[in-house]
Amino acid sequence: MLSRKNRLLLFKLLSLFSVVRGYNILVITIAQYLASIYILSPKLPLREVVLDFNLFLIVTSSALVIASGYIINNFYDAEKDLINKPTKSMLDRLVSQRFKLTTYFILNLLAVFAASYISFRAVFFFSAYIFGIWLYSHKLKRIPFIGNLISASLAIAPFFVVFVYYQNFEQVIFVHGMFLTLLILAREMIKDLENMAGDLAQNYKTIPILYGPRFSKILIGLLVLLTLVPSLLLINFFDIGYMYIYFYGCIFLLGLFIVLLGKSKGKKHYVWLHNILKFVIVAGVFSILLIDVDLVLNRIL
Template sequence: MQSIINLIRWKNLLMIALAQYLIKYALLQPFAVNMSLSHFEFSLLALATICIAAAGNIINDIYDIETDFINKPKQIIIGKTITEKTAYNLFIVFNVIGVGIGFFVSNSIGKSELFSIFVIISILLYLYASFLKQTFLIGNIIVSALVAFSIIIVGIFELIPAMTSQNQAIQLTFFKIILDYALFAFMLNFLREIAKDIEDVDGDFKTGMHTLPIVIGRERASKVLFWLSLIPLLIIIYYINTSLYKQPIAVGYFLIFLVGPLIYTSIKLFSAKTKKAFHSISNLLKLVMLFGMLSLLLYPIITH
C-alpha cells in the first residue's frame, strides 16, 4: 500500500487538492460569490482531478523506468515493489474513476459538455508520458499547463455555470483572480520542470530525450533557467507595488514567503552546478508554489 501511495506522488496530489479547496473556501465563499457546486459535488470534483493526476503520475513512471534506473535508482517503485502490469492496471483504474466522477459532476450541474475536459486531460497526460516529454520544451509546457488547469477548473465549474447578466462582472473578477494564480502555478512549475531536466540530464541523454539541457547544454540551460526565474519574481514585485501596497500584512507575507525565496532561488541558480543543487532548487520552487497558494487565506483578511 505504501508503494502505491508513493507511486501516485501523494504530496503533489495533496497540493492540488489544497489549492482547489483554498480557492472555494478562502477566496469564493467568504465573499458570497455565486457558485454552482454543493460541498459534496466540489469534493467529487477535487477527487476526480486527483484521480486523473494520480493516473498521470503512474503512466509517467511506467514510461520512465529506463531513465529512472540511471537518474534515481533508489527511488524506483515499478519493477521493484510493484510490477509493471499492476502499475498499468492502477493507471486504468484511477483514470476510469476520475473520468467517471467527472461525468457525474458535469451532469449534476446540467453541463454535461464539461465532461470532455476530464477526457482531454487524461489523454494529454498519457501523450505527455509516452512521447511529448521527450520533445524540446513541449512536454514542459504541457505538464505546467495541466498543473495550472487544475486551478482553473474550479472557476470553470463553480463560477461560469452560475453566471448571469446581473452577476457577470463579479464572477469574471473572481475568475480573473483564479487565472492569476493559475499563471503563477504555470510559471513556477515550468521552472521546476527545467530544473528537473537539468538534474536528470544523464539518464535523459542515454534514453534519447531532447530536453532543454540536452539540446543546448547543461550550463546554458542553467543560465536560461536563471533568467526565467526573474520573471515571476518581477511580476510579484509589480503586483505588490500596484495592488497590495496599502495592505501591510499581505506585503509582509509576499516579501517573506514569495519574494525572499525566489531571490534565494535565483542566486542559487546563478552558481548551481551539481545534481544535488538542482534537486534542492526544484524543491524550493515547490515550496514557493505552496506559499503562493496559501496566500489565498489573506483575501478575507485584507479586504475586510
C-alpha cells in the first residue's frame, strides 16, 4: 500500500501529465518520426533517420515547447476550464500555479538549449514558437477566427520545422499539409462550440458567441468539405501506397461528421464531434505506415 505522501505525489504527477497533455505529445513525437521516415526522407536508410541526432533534438525541442504551451494555456484558461472541464480542472489544480509557471520556464529553457546544438536558426525558430504560443494564450485566442487560425498554425509548426530540416519540397507534402491544417482548424472551431459556457462567462469573443452556433456549424461544415480536395488529390494523383484506404475511410467518417454536425444541439454532441476529428487525426498519424508497408523491412534489411 502506498503511503499518503506517496499517493499525493502520484496524483500530482498525474496532474502535471494532464496539464501538459502527455498523450498528445507522444502522438506528435511519433508523427514527426513517421513523417520523417515515410514522407520527408523516403530514400534515406531507416537507421540514418532514426539515429539522426539533429532530428532527435528537433523532436525533443518540439515536445518541450508543446508541453510548456499546454501549461501556459492552462494557466490563462484556469477559470474558464472550471466551467467547461470541471473534472479535469480538479485534477489540474493539484499542482500549484506557481509550480506550473516554474515548469513552464524550465521547459522553454531546455527547448532552446537543445535547439542551440542544432543551429542558430533552430534557436530562433523555437524562441519564436515559444513567443507565438504565449501570445496566442494571452491575447490572440480571444479574437474570433484569427485565434482559431493561429492555433491551427501552431499545431502544424512541429511538422513544419521537420519539413524545413529535410528541405523536401515535393507537392505531395503540401497536399498532406493542407489536409491536416483543414482538419485541425475544424477541430479548433468545434472546441469553441464545446466550450461556449466558459467562453461566455469569461467574455471570450468566439465565433459561436458572436454569430451563433448555426453560423459556426456552417463554417465547420465548409472546412470539412474542403478536406475532400486534398483527400481526392492524394488518392488519385500521388503514390501513397495503401494509405488510400485511410483517405476513403476519412471521406466516409467526415461525411458522417457533417450529418451529425447538422443534428447537433448541445455540448454532449459537440464532444462526440470533437472526438471524431481527433480520431481521424490520430488514425492519420499511424496510417502513414501504409504508404509503403515493405519500406521499413527493406530499409532494415
